[in-house]
Amino acid sequence: MADAPNAVGVLGVGHLAGYLVQRLALNPARRVVLSPRNEERAQALAARHANVTVARDNAALVGEVDVVLLATRSQAAAGAIEGLPWHPAHTLVSLCAGVPLDALMLNAGAATLARAMPITAAAIGESPTCLYPDVAAAREVVQEFGPVHALADEAQLDVASVSAAFYGWVHSLIQEMALWSATQGLPPAASRALVSQTVRAAAGMVIAQPERSLPDLLEELCTPGGITELGLQTLQDVRAFEYWQRASQAVLDQIRSARD
Ligand SMILES: NC(=O)c1ccc[n+]([C@@H]2O[C@H](COP(=O)([O-])OP(=O)(O)OC[C@H]3O[C@@H](n4cnc5c(N)ncnc54)[C@H](OP(=O)(O)O)[C@@H]3O)[C@@H](O)[C@H]2O)c1
Incomplete structure (x- = not known):
């Protein structure tokens, strides 16, 4: 389990994740752990920020943090979280558009699930970010991206997306x-x-x-x-x-x- 309460993992280090990491890394109390795939991009982010590291593999990432932001392409989302050491203290926040919680539930073990929809303006703290459900650990992270809008259900989240x-x-x-x-x-x-x-x-x-x-x-x-x-x-x-x-x-x- 995480050695710091503010450790956040980012699983899927692509276009969106680069902007999110930029913002999260501004908080010196935060530790950010990246998945290793797309290594050049992940290592470049780690080189730029002292509080960002790259995990050995996705299982090690999950082992190091409490909150995981899932930022793979939507088609890859369910497969990317399968077989990882999920624990009841984990919160898995999917940022993947159009992927319902149901599609992730089976592969997320005992983790608490949430969905959020930030945009690249998170890098400047200006991303209005919809969240469902309003899980405290998820909110604590996504509020760094900009104003949070807690929605009532996934149908609303789809429209907001x-x-x-x-x-x-x-x-x-x-x-x-x-x-x-x-x-x-x-x-x-x-x-x-x-x-x-x-x-x-x-x-x-x-x-x-x-x-x-x-x-x-x-x-x-x-x-x-x-x-x-x-x-x-x-x-x-x-x-x-x-x-x-x-x-x-x-x-x-x-x-x-x-x-x-
Ligand atoms: N782009 C936006 O502004 C935006 C806004 C809101 C929501 N979203 C959502 O965010 C998600 C990511 O979008 P994106 O534009 O950032 O996509 P992207 O640039 O393709 O990034 C996805 C990254 O996930 C990696 N990946 C795939 N499977 C993985 C696995 N099993 N373990 C670790 N990494 C894995 C991909 O690696 P490979 O390239 O090697 O496959 C790629 O680096 C999408 O689901 C999208 O709906 C995006």
Whole structure:
């Protein structure tokens, strides 16, 4: 069992895990133990942070920590945890989109299971992270990634997981707008800064005014005959928002079909 209460294991050191480890390692009281597969990436993270080490194998990792974050690709999740020395004091937090707890239960022994859905903004402590069920040991770790949203069941978690994809689409929107502004003559660096800061500004205003409805906030921005109204009307004329809903539904359908 763990020799420190704050030891966290990361099983599956890929794209997402790199960002999570970056954040977890900022806490000097935390020890982070990585699975050895994808060794170059794991060793690079360990070389960068004094409190990060690489386990000999996945069984050794489980033996060294109390909480394990499972960050393999979803298809590999159940197989990756099979046959490991799970103990009742373990909490296994799956970050794998579309993998229901039922699919992990048989291979997780006596460990307590939870699911969470962080995004790469965890690296800067800005990842809104949905959690189900609200297991204290899991919350204690994922709250370092950003605001935690405890959800009522896995169906809600599946819907919330679409936001992890939406996060990528917002990057795409920023790219489109920045490229367009640069093409029209704005210096590329200024264009990138302006667009990304504008997205943050819009989100900040919504967050700062929870008492006001979203339609109310939007209406206030749309001066009759003004440029915001003109652009929105143009987008609505081509039913642009319908396509965002279609994309969201396609992702949710895929997540749900993985569960069935
Ligand atoms: N990427 C995101 O922003 C994001 C956001 C929210 C949730 N998620 C979820 O996070 C999970 C990981 O996504 P990702 O984008 O980080 O995928 P990824 O880059 O493919 O990383 C997965 C890592 O797990 C490793 N792995 C596979 N089987 C293993 C095993 N038995 N033991 C140890 N390591 C093993 C893979 O090694 P090999 O390459 O050798 O197979 C790979 O290094 C997915 O389930 C996804 O749904 C991702």
